[in-house]
Amino acid sequence: DIHLTQSPSFLSASVGDRVTITCRASQDISKYLAWYQQRPGKAPKLLIYGASTLQNGVPSRFSGSGSETEFTLTIGGLQPEDFATYYCQQFNSYPLFGGGTKVEIK
Amino acid sequence: QVHLQESGPGLVKPWETLSLTCTVSNASMRSQYWSWFRQPAGKGLEWLGRIYSTGNTNYNASIKSRVVMSVDKSKNQFSLELRSVIAADTAVYYCARGVFWSAGVHFDNWGQGILVIVSS
Numbered sequence: 001d002i003h004l005t006q007s008p009s010f011l012s013a014s015v016g017d018r019v020t021i022t023c024r025a026s027q028d029i030s031k032y033l034a035w036y037q038q039r040p041g042k043a044p045k046l047l048i049y050g051a052s053t054l055q056n057g058v059p060s061r062f063s064g065s066g067s068e069t070e071f072t073l074t075i076g077g078l079q080p081e082d083f084a085t086y087y088c089q090q091f092n093s094y095p096l097f098g099g100g101t102k103v104e105i106k
Numbered sequence: 107q108v109h110l111q112e113s114g115p116g117l118v119k120p121w122e123t124l125s126l127t128c129t130v131s132n133a134s135m136r137s138q139y140w141s142w143f144r145q146p147a148g149k150g151l152e153w154l155g156r157i158y159s160t161g162n163t164n165y166n167a168s169i170k171s172r173v174v175m176s177v178d179k180s181k182n183q184f185s186l187e188l189r190s191v192i193a194a195d196t197a198v199y200y201c202a203r204g205v206f207w208s209a210g211v212h213f214d215n216w217g218q219g220i221l222v223i224v225s226s
Contacts, residue, residue, distance in 0.1 A: 032210030043200055043216035044151065050207050055214065087151060091211040094166065095141070095153040095204075 002027045004088055004098035012106040017078045021101045023071045023088035032091050035064055035073045038100075039084045047086075048073065078103070108133040110201050110217035117223050118195075124188040124222055128201030133215075135159050135179045139204035141213065142175065142186045144197035152197075156204060157184055191224045198222075 003026040013019050023033065031051040036044040046055045048064035051071055061076045075082055083105050088098040114126035128140070142154040155165035157175040165173050169188065177184040188195060198221050202213040 030209075032208070034210075034212035036213075043202075043219050044213070045216070046212060046214050049205075049212040049214075050210065053207075089151075089212065091209075094164065095211060095213070097151045097153075100150050 002029060002090060002092045002096065004090055004096060006086075006088060006098035006101050008101060009099065010102045010104070012104050013078055014106045015078055015080060019075045019078055019103060021073045021086055021103075023066075023073070023098050025069045025071070025090060027092075028068045029090045029092065031067050033064075033066070033071050034089045035062075036087045036089060037082075037084045038087065039081075044087065075103075080105075108203060108215040110203065110215055112199060112201050112217045112220040114220060114222070116221055117225065118191055119226050120192055120224055121190050124186070124191050124195065124224075126186045126199055126201075126220065126222070128184050128186075128217055130182045130184070130203075133182075133203070135177065135182055135184070139206065139211065140177065140184045141202050141204050143200045143202060144195075145200070145219075146194075146197045151200075154186065154188075193224050196222065196224045 005024045007022050033051045035048040038044045052064045063074045085100045085102045087100050109131040111129045118124045136159045141156040157163045172189045174187045198219040200219045202216040204211045205214050
């Protein structure tokens with residue numbers, strides 16, 4: 001099975017900061033990686049798929065990059081509504097998520 | 107705008123069957139891929155399984171012996187049954203639509219989630 005490791009698990013940042021979250025796959029997954037945002041008490045929301053394609057309606061401050069085993073999600077200028085938990089997800093034989101990165105207000 | 111809504115009991119007794127339905131609005135279920143997930147309090151997301159509009163299914167190996175998913179295209183609904191539940195099955199359950207992108211799948215529309223507690 002392919003495993004996903006997110007880092008950091010937790011980060012503290014201020015409004016306006018640029019934030020980068022990393023997701024590492026235990027094997028080459030090409031570009032088959034998606035990113036989700038989950039606010040407390042809410043369902044996950046798709047942000048990016050295909051490692052770098054922004055989902056319709058998602059603000060352009062969100063961007064994704066990477067391929068094979070290393071991927072990043074960058075938020076270019078944190079907004080108050082961005083404080084949430086972020087998950088990466090890969091699809092090999094079945095969908096699997098990383099452990100999550102909680103972004104909190106400093 | 108595609109809308110998904112979970113429904114079902116919020117409390118299930120141990121060793122009984124958890125039954126949930128997801129109603130899909132503003133989208134055809136044909137030629138689509140539909141999944142169930144769950145999330146225990148304070149923990150991450152777990153994929154439970156998927157069902158295609160044809161009725162073909164795939165399940166997470168961790169629950170394969172206890173789970174059945176079905177689809178009713180005439181009602182625009184798909185369902186989850188999880189048998190012999192235990193306390194560890196307590197979680198928020200989500201339904202979602204899967205979208206193929208090349209050889210990958212991501213989930214673009216989710217229900218709001220339903221909390222199911224397993225307790226006597």
